[in-house]
Amino acid sequence: MTHITHLMTILYARLLGLYPPGFRAEFGDEMRAVFASALADAAATGLWAALCFSLREVAALPRNIIQAARREGQHRTHAYRVYRARWIARYNAVWFGGLILLIALQRLLRSGEIDALRAVQMLIAVSLVLAWRWERLGGLLAALGGALLCGLGLLGGYGAGQGETLLAQGLTMLVGALWGLPYLIFGGLFLYVGLQAEA
Amino acid sequence: MTMDEHLPLSEATLFILLSLAQEPRHGYAILKDVETLSQGRITLSTGTLYGALSRLLDQGWIERLADDLPEDSGRPRKRYRLTDIGQRIVRAETERLERLAVVARFRLAKESS
Numbered sequence: 001m002t003h004i005t006h007l008m009t010i011l012y013a014r015l016l017g018l019y020p021p022g023f024r025a026e027f028g029d030e031m032r033a034v035f036a037s038a039l040a041d042a043a044a045t046g047l048w049a050a051l052c053f054s055l056r057e058v059a060a061l062p063r064n065i066i067q068a069a070r071r072e073g074q075h076r077t078h079a080y081r082v083y084r085a086r087w088i089a090r091y092n093a094v095w096f097g098g099l100i101l102l103i104a105l106q107r108l109l110r111s112g113e114i115d116a117l118r119a120v121q122m123l124i125a126v127s128l129v130l131a132w133r134w135e136r137l138g139g140l141l142a143a144l145g146g147a148l149l150c151g152l153g154l155l156g157g158y159g160a161g162q163g164e165t166l167l168a169q170g171l172t173m174l175v176g177a178l179w180g181l182p183y184l185i186f187g188g189l190f191l192y193v194g195l196q197a198e199a
Numbered sequence: 200m201t202m203d204e205h206l207p208l209s210e211a212t213l214f215i216l217l218s219l220a221q222e223p224r225h226g227y228a229i230l231k232d233v234e235t236l237s238q239g240r241i242t243l244s245t246g247t248l249y250g251a252l253s254r255l256l257d258q259g260w261i262e263r264l265a266d267d268l269p270e271d272s273g274r275p276r277k278r279y280r281l282t283d284i285g286q287r288i289v290r291a292e293t294e295r296l297e298r299l300a301v302v303a304r305f306r307l308a309k310e311s312s
Contacts, residue, residue: 027249027252030225030249030276031249034227034230035245038245056244057244060246061246063246064246064250067250068250071253071257
């Protein structure tokens with residue numbers, strides 16, 4: 001039982017990392033201590049009670065985290081801005097980078113071959129996902145890759161729009177540039193967060 | 200801003216403030232006391248408790264005591280205390296509930312007679 005409660009306390013401490021930094025710095029240690037004491041109490045009556053207690057705590061976390069983030073947002077601290085930017089970047093990196101990787105892998109498995117451009121795009125998507133862990137390096141690679149894709153998109157749009165009206169050519173180039181824009185934005189956001197966190 | 204503008208308090212907030220009305224307490228003691236005061240009806244999660252404490256600290260209704268009592272494990276335990284404003288808020292809420300109870304009893308007595 002001691003091992004289980006110890007593991008649950010460690011897990012809870014990890015989950016506390018989801019709270020905004022200001023709140024975490026102020027109450028994180030206390031919350032962990034209170035959780036450990038309450039869990040020990042619950043565990044004294046049995047494993048089922050300890051599990052119920054832990055589940056109740058975990059279930060209450062999302063609402064409490066949102067409330068804490070909202071309150072910290074009202075204070076508009078610098079730390080909160082970085083925290084918010086980090087989660088925006090992380091959330092988008094996972095769904096966007098993951099989706100692109102999934103599509104690229106699906107195509108690769110279906111056709112069995114890969115061209116240079118798709119390989120580059122996959123590498124950039126991987127950088128974006130890895131930026132979750134290595135913010136500055138992943139962000140820099142994703143942003144540079146995004147800029148490269150934007151440039152290629154512009155050139156491609158320019159080529160495809162040859163012979164069209166100026167407006168049509170401009171629009172084609174714009175659509176081409178949009179290709180790498182998400183990587184540029186989310187990679188840049190990771191880079192910003194990484195640099196701010198270091199500062 | 201008058202006292203009444205803060206009222207009514209949520210049940211959880213009232214119980215947290217009541218828990219601190221007699222003496223300063225640390226987080227876990229508040230958690231247990233709220234459960235006892237509410238006769239087991241309100242079981243606060245750790246996150247809910249500290250969310251409420253954070254808000255009450257910001258509002259100036261409670262304060263954190265400077266002297267941290269070391270726990271058995273050696274970790275510091277911060278205690279919280281009701282401020283003067285907090286005490287006035289609790290009194291105002293208690294009076295509001297009393298008025299409500301008087302009206303309710305009066306109306307029920309009239310209906311049963």
